[in-house]
Amino acid sequence: MRVPLPGLPDRVTIYEVGPRDGLQNEKTVVPVEVKAEFVARLADAGLTTIETTSFVHPKWVPQLADAEELLGALPATGDPRPVLVPNERGLDRALALGVREIAIFGSATETFARRNLNRTVDESLTMFAPVVERARAEGLWVRAYVSMVCGDPWEGDVPIPQVVSVAKRMMDMGCQQLSLGDTIGVGTPGQVTALIGALGEAGIGADRLAVHFHDTYGQALSNTLAALRAGVTTVDASTGGIGGCPYAESATGNLATEDLVWMLDGLGVDTGVDLGKLVSTSRWMAGRLGRPSPSRVVQALSPKE
Amino acid sequence: MRVPLPGLPDRVTIYEVGPRDGLQNEKTVVPVEVKAEFVARLADAGLTTIETTSFVHPKWVPQLADAEELLGALPATGDPRPVLVPNERGLDRALALGVREIAIFGSATETFARRNLNRTVDESLTMFAPVVERARAEGLWVRAYVSMVCGDPWEGDVPIPQVVSVAKRMMDMGCQQLSLGDTIGVGTPGQVTALIGALGEAGIGADRLAVHFHDTYGQALSNTLAALRAGVTTVDASTGGIGGCPYAESATGNLATEDLVWMLDGLGVDTGVDLGKLVSTSRWMAGRLGRPSPSRVVQALSPKE
Numbered sequence: 001m002r003v004p005l006p007g008l009p010d011r012v013t014i015y016e017v018g019p020r021d022g023l024q025n026e027k028t029v030v031p032v033e034v035k036a037e038f039v040a041r042l043a044d045a046g047l048t049t050i051e052t053t054s055f056v057h058p059k060w061v062p063q064l065a066d067a068e069e070l071l072g073a074l075p076a077t078g079d080p081r082p083v084l085v086p087n088e089r090g091l092d093r094a095l096a097l098g099v100r101e102i103a104i105f106g107s108a109t110e111t112f113a114r115r116n117l118n119r120t121v122d123e124s125l126t127m128f129a130p131v132v133e134r135a136r137a138e139g140l141w142v143r144a145y146v147s148m149v150c151g152d153p154w155e156g157d158v159p160i161p162q163v164v165s166v167a168k169r170m171m172d173m174g175c176q177q178l179s180l181g182d183t184i185g186v187g188t189p190g191q192v193t194a195l196i197g198a199l200g201e202a203g204i205g206a207d208r209l210a211v212h213f214h215d216t217y218g219q220a221l222s223n224t225l226a227a228l229r230a231g232v233t234t235v236d237a238s239t240g241g242i243g244g245c246p247y248a249e250s251a252t253g254n255l256a257t258e259d260l261v262w263m264l265d266g267l268g269v270d271t272g273v274d275l276g277k278l279v280s281t282s283r284w285m286a287g288r289l290g291r292p293s294p295s296r297v298v299q300a301l302s303p304k305e
Numbered sequence: 306m307r308v309p310l311p312g313l314p315d316r317v318t319i320y321e322v323g324p325r326d327g328l329q330n331e332k333t334v335v336p337v338e339v340k341a342e343f344v345a346r347l348a349d350a351g352l353t354t355i356e357t358t359s360f361v362h363p364k365w366v367p368q369l370a371d372a373e374e375l376l377g378a379l380p381a382t383g384d385p386r387p388v389l390v391p392n393e394r395g396l397d398r399a400l401a402l403g404v405r406e407i408a409i410f411g412s413a414t415e416t417f418a419r420r421n422l423n424r425t426v427d428e429s430l431t432m433f434a435p436v437v438e439r440a441r442a443e444g445l446w447v448r449a450y451v452s453m454v455c456g457d458p459w460e461g462d463v464p465i466p467q468v469v470s471v472a473k474r475m476m477d478m479g480c481q482q483l484s485l486g487d488t489i490g491v492g493t494p495g496q497v498t499a500l501i502g503a504l505g506e507a508g509i510g511a512d513r514l515a516v517h518f519h520d521t522y523g524q525a526l527s528n529t530l531a532a533l534r535a536g537v538t539t540v541d542a543s544t545g546g547i548g549g550c551p552y553a554e555s556a557t558g559n560l561a562t563e564d565l566v567w568m569l570d571g572l573g574v575d576t577g578v579d580l581g582k583l584v585s586t587s588r589w590m591a592g593r594l595g596r597p598s599p600s601r602v603v604q605a606l607s608p609k610e
Contacts, residue, residue: 188571218601259523266493296523
C-alpha cells in the first residue's frame, strides 16, 4: 500500500554502490564481463547513478584491478557513472578514460585514516586537494566520502564537530556532494539527525548530502528514514546488500537497495527503480558470488528450497 | 553515542514475544526446562513483560503443548507474564493456573481469520466476547492482537478502515491494549503512521497501542521508529528474532529485540534492558534451536568463525 509520510521528499536518487563498494569487499573474484552485465542490469532496473569501480592501486583492492577494462566494456550513457579516485595517479587514469564523475574517500577519524589511507587526516586532505582542484578544472563532478561518521572500531564514538570539521575541509576544496558513511553501522536516528543539522549550520545543506549506511546492527533503514526527514534526497545502497567493511568486526554489508526501494515505494517516494528487475539482478549476482543475498526483500521474494 | 530524537517517548516498554510467538513457529521441539530458563534469562536481562506461552489446543501448536508445565516451572513474579488464550477453554486453563494477563488473537482479514481461526471475522469476535467479559470480571488484564494490519498474503493491501473497524470491536469488548500486527512484514512508515492516526480518531489512543512488526522485508525497525513518533510506547519484539509467520512465503521472523534495543539505547530511550545479557541469551537460545540468530546485532557482536 502506498501511503506518504508528511515531511519526506517526493523523489530520492539512489546512488548505487554495489559494483564498487559492494564488490571490493567480496572475496570471490568476479570476471569483468560479469561486472559489466551487473552494471547493465542495474541500469535496466532504473538505477541512474552507479559507482562502477575504483582507481585504487590493484595491490590494495585486487577485485577492482580491472577498472580500465570494465569502463571499456560499459556502453556509453549520459547517466552518472562515478568512479573512486584515491589520488592524482587515479585521477590520471580516470581522465584518460573520459570519466566525468569521481569520488574521493576520506575519514573522519585518525585511526581509520592511518589504516585505510596510511596517512593522518591532515595528510589525506593534503593529498585530496590537488585531485579535486584538477578534477574541477577539467569540469568533473566530485563527490567526497567521509567515513566513520558515527563511530570508529578503535576510537569508539566520533564527536559530531570532528565529522563536521573534516567534511567542511573536503567540501571547501570544491566537492559537490558529501556522502556520510556510517562505515561500521553503529549510528542511530538521533545521531544521524543531529549530524545533518550540524552540517547545515556549518553551511553544508542537506541538498548537497548523501547518506551511506551499513546494516551491521540492523539500523541502516531507520537511519535512512531519519535522514530523509532531515531533507536528504540522495541515498547510497548496494543491490543485494553485497559488500561490507573489512575493517569492522562483522562484515554485514551495505544497506540493500531492495530494502530501501521497498520502503520508498511504500512511502510513494519516486526512485525510478523497478523492484522486480532489481531482485532478479540480485539473485543472478548472488549466484555469481556463490552465496545468498543478505537482503530481506530478496530473501522474501525468492522461492524457498 | 546517545543522541535523542525530538518527539520520541522517554521510555518504551518492550513486550517480549520470543517464548510464545517466537517458539511457536520454530520446528525444533524445545524442552520445557529450556523454555523456563529462556524466560528467566530474559527477565534477568531486564525484560519486564514477557508473553510466555499459549493455551491454544496442542493439536494446532504442538510446540506449546507444555503450557501448564511451563507456567508451573516459572518463579512467581510481580511482572506481567501474559499468555495467549484463543477461547473460553483456554481461559479456563489460564484461570486455573492463576494467570493475571491474557492476550486474544484476532485478524483484520477474512482470509486469515478463516485460515488461522477457522471462522469468519464476525464469528471470531463472537467467540472472543465472552472470553474478554469473563477475564475482565476476574480482574485480568487483556491484550487484543489484530493481525494482518498492513497486508494479507491472499487479499493484498488491507484498507485502514477495515483494520480500525475490527480493532474497535475488540477494544469495545473491554481489552486494555491493542497490538497491531504486520504479520507478513509488508508495511512501510507512512502506512503505519496513518493507521495509528486513524485509530486515534476512532478513540483508540496511542497510549493503548502496541506495534508488532515482522522483518520479512527489512521494514520492522523503520516502522517502529514511525510508530514511536506517532506516540506509541509499547513495542513487541522477539529476542534473537526467532519465529516468523508460517503463513507467509518467507519465514523471516519478528523484529529482533536486540536490534530494537540498539536503536533505543542510541536514542537515549529507556527500556531497562541490558543488551549484553540479551545477546548472550540469544546466542544460548540459538544453540538450543540449532541455527544462528537472524538478529543483525547478535551477528555483529558474536565472535566470527
